[in-house]
Amino acid sequence: MPALVLLGAQWGDEGKGKATDLLGGSVDYVVRYQGGNNAGHTVVVGDQKYALHLLPSGILSPGCTPVIGNGVVVDPSVLFSELSGLNERGVDTSKLLISGNAHIITPYNVTVDKVTERFLGKRKIGTTGRGIGPTYADKINRVGIRVQDLYDESILTQKVEAALDVKNQMLTKFYNRRAIAVDQVVEELLGYADKLAPYVADTVLVLNQALEQDKVVLFEGGQGTLLDIDHGTYPFVTSSNPTAGGACTGAGVGPTKISRVIGILKAYTTRVGAGPFPTELFDEDGEALRRIGGERGVTTGRDRRCGWFDAVIARYATRVNGLTDFFLTKLDVLTGWEQIPVCVAYEIDGKRVEELPYSQTDFHHAKPVYEMLPGWSEDITGAKSFSDLPKNAQAYVKALEEMSGAPISAIGVGPGRDETIEINSFL
Numbered sequence: 001m002p003a004l005v006l007l008g009a010q011w012g013d014e015g016k017g018k019a020t021d022l023l024g025g026s027v028d029y030v031v032r033y034q035g036g037n038n039a040g041h042t043v044v045v046g047d048q049k050y051a052l053h054l055l056p057s058g059i060l061s062p063g064c065t066p067v068i069g070n071g072v073v074v075d076p077s078v079l080f081s082e083l084s085g086l087n088e089r090g091v092d093t094s095k096l097l098i099s100g101n102a103h104i105i106t107p108y109n110v111t112v113d114k115v116t117e118r119f120l121g122k123r124k125i126g127t128t129g130r131g132i133g134p135t136y137a138d139k140i141n142r143v144g145i146r147v148q149d150l151y152d153e154s155i156l157t158q159k160v161e162a163a164l165d166v167k168n169q170m171l172t173k174f175y176n177r178r179a180i181a182v183d184q185v186v187e188e189l190l191g192y193a194d195k196l197a198p199y200v201a202d203t204v205l206v207l208n209q210a211l212e213q214d215k216v217v218l219f220e221g222g223q224g225t226l227l228d229i230d231h232g233t234y235p236f237v238t239s240s241n242p243t244a245g246g247a248c249t250g251a252g253v254g255p256t257k258i259s260r261v262i263g264i265l266k267a268y269t270t271r272v273g274a275g276p277f278p279t280e281l282f283d284e285d286g287e288a289l290r291r292i293g294g295e296r297g298v299t300t301g302r303d304r305r306c307g308w309f310d311a312v313i314a315r316y317a318t319r320v321n322g323l324t325d326f327f328l329t330k331l332d333v334l335t336g337w338e339q340i341p342v343c344v345a346y347e348i349d350g351k352r353v354e355e356l357p358y359s360q361t362d363f364h365h366a367k368p369v370y371e372m373l374p375g376w377s378e379d380i381t382g383a384k385s386f387s388d389l390p391k392n393a394q395a396y397v398k399a400l401e402e403m404s405g406a407p408i409s410a411i412g413v414g415p416g417r418d419e420t421i422e423i424n425s426f427l
C-alpha cells in the first residue's frame with residue numbers, strides 16, 4: 001500500500017515539481033488533491049524546462065497516470081492550453097484522469113476574484129487572480145459547477161442560473177460591473193464537454209483499486225502548509241487544504257491508506273502575496289536569495305518575498321501533517337554566505353516562544369531569534385552523496401533536521417533532475 005503524500009512545508013514554491021518528478025519513474029499514479037491553476041511547478045527534464053500550473057507533474061513520466069482529484073478546481077481553458085502546450089512538445093497526455101466531482105472554475109469566478117481583490121485595496125490577499133477562492137466559496141455554498149454537470153445541459157443551466165443570481169446583483173449594484181449572461185456561460189462550458197469526456201473518471205474508485213493492487217500512488221499538494229485554509233496564516237491563505245488531511249478528502253482515500261508524508265522544505269524561506277513572514281529580508285541578502293534562487297512566481301511572475309530558514313515553521317509543518325520525511329531543496333542557493341542565520345524561535349512581545357503561536361496577532365508581532373551557522377563556499381551542485389557535501393553544509397542540514405522534527409531524506413543541490421542527493425529512499 002505505498003501511498004505517499006508530498007506537500008509544501010512552508011508557503012509553497014519549495015520545489016515540489018523536482019521531487020515528484022524524481023519519484024515519477026517508480027510511481028504509478030500522481031494525484032493532485034486540492035488547489036487549481038494557482039500552483040506552479042517547474043520541472044526540468046534533460047535540457048527541457050516545463051512550467052505546470054494545473055496538471056500533476058507526473059504527466060511528464062511516461063509510465064505514470066496523472067490524476068486530478070475531486071478536491072481540485074479546474075479551469076477548462078487552462079487545462080486545454082496546458083495539454084496542447086505539452087502535446088506540441090511531444091508529451092503524451094492521454095492517460096490523464098479527471099474526477100467528475102471536481103469543481104469547475106467558471107469565467108464569473110475569475111471575475112469575482114479580481115473585483116473583490118481590487119475592492120479590498122490595502123487589505124487584499126494578493127491572490128493569483130485565477131478564481132480559486134470564489135470557486136471554493138461556490139462549492140461550500142452549494143452553488144458550484146462540477147465536471148459531471150457538463151453532461152446534463154438542463155442541470156448545468158439551472159446551476160449557472162443559481163450561481164449567477166446573487167453574483168449578478170453584486171456585480172451590477174455593488175461593484176459597478178456588467179451582469180454576466182447565463183446563456184453565454186452555459187455555451188462556453190458546454191463547448192468543453194466533448195473534449196473533456198475522455199479524461200473524466202471515477203477517480204476515487206480507480207485510486208482505491210490501485211492501492212489494493214499495491215500500486216504506488218503519490219499525492220501531490222499544491223501551495224504549502226502555511227497557505228492552508230485551516231492551518232495557515234489565515235486570512236492570507238489559499239482556499240483549500242494543502243496539508244496531509246487534504247489528500248484524503250481531495251482524492252477519496254482513507255487516512256489508513258497513507259504510508260508516508262513528505263514535506264518539501266526550502267533551505268531558506270519564500271512567500272508570494274500578502275501576510276506575515278517573520279524572517280523576511282528587506283536587504284541585500286534578501287535580494288541575493290531572490291536572484292540566486294530565481295525566486296519569481298511560475299504562475300504570476302511576481303517576485304517572491306525571501307528570508308532565512310524558519311525552524312518554527314518547519315516544526316509546525318511536521319506536526320500538522322504528521323511528516324515522516326523532509327525533502328530539503330535549493331541548498332546550493334546558500335553557497336557563498338560566510339554565516340547563515342537560522343530562525344530557531346520567535347520573540348513575541350518580549351517573550352521567547354518556541355512554537356508557532358495560534359494567535360494571528362501574536363504571529364504578526366513575532367520577531368525571529370537567530371542562531372548563526374557557519375557557511376560554505378565550495379560548489380555543491382555536483383554532490384552525489386551526503387558525504388560529498390562540505391562539512392559546514394552537512395552541519396547545516398543536520399541542524400535543520402534536528403530543529404524540524406523529521407529526517408531529511410533527500411537534498412536538492414541544483415535545479416536538474418539528477419541534482420539530488422538521496423539519503424533514504426521514499427519507496
Ligand code: IMP
Nearest residue numbers: 012038039040126127128237238272273
Ligand atoms: P489564491 O490561491 O489565488 O486564492 O491566493 C491566495 C494566496 O496563496 C496568495 O497569497 C497567493 O500568492 C498564494 N498562493 C497561491 N498559490 C500559490 C503557490 O503555488 N505558491 C505560492 N503561493 C501561492
